[in-house]
Amino acid sequence: MKVVLFCGGQGLRIREASVAVPKPLVTIGDRPILWHVMQYYAHYGHKEFILCLGHMGDAIRGYFAGAEVPGWQITFADTGVQSSVGERLMAVRSYLEGEPVFLANYSDGLTDLHLPDVIAALAASGKVAALLCVRPALSCHFVQTAPEGDVTDIKDADQLDLKINGGYFVFTPAIFDYLRDGEDLLDAPLRRLVHGGKLLGYRHDGFWRSMDTLKDKQMLEELYAAGRAPWEIWKRGRA
16 A cells, blocks of 8 residues: 655654754654654555655655665655645645555654554445544643532543544545645544544554654653664564
């Protein structure tokens, strides 16, 4: 399957680590996080990548000009510096003609998810799209209050059944019927799918972490340096 990777954002929340390079090229160990994401998909046999470029797109082109990527087919698509994710997806529609199913990713999150399970779940559901639902990496406490202000409960985030969008998607071509010009993917388009009963949320309680901040990068670096990187499923043998 083809894999659409959104690589055009400015990475403002991790600016300390991405002044000289775009966020997808911020490294974990000796490789950019974008490479780790692509290696994840390649492990499952999905080696045709469409990179939706924007901010510092030339730097991403330059990295892959000298990187060893055996068997990978990479298409670089200029999708605009200020474009939303939805606009970037619409911009590469022509590259996806004839694809019954395709994959997409924000390019800034890592997981040990068994990808074929999500693809199979979408096929069995008959829905238009599937998104990964994961636990948020929160270190805060949630407070529940009564109308008069009395605190009735305090719970750690891990005690609650909270799920957020993990940035891993499986789409059928019908997703384009739900997109409109100028819309972001997570705004009106996915809400239309929800209202029509066409969006599958695939729950994953295993490892997932997005590299949004410098603290996230440091955590991922520590796992990698210790040889305990859960997302490196390609080191465990066959898919």
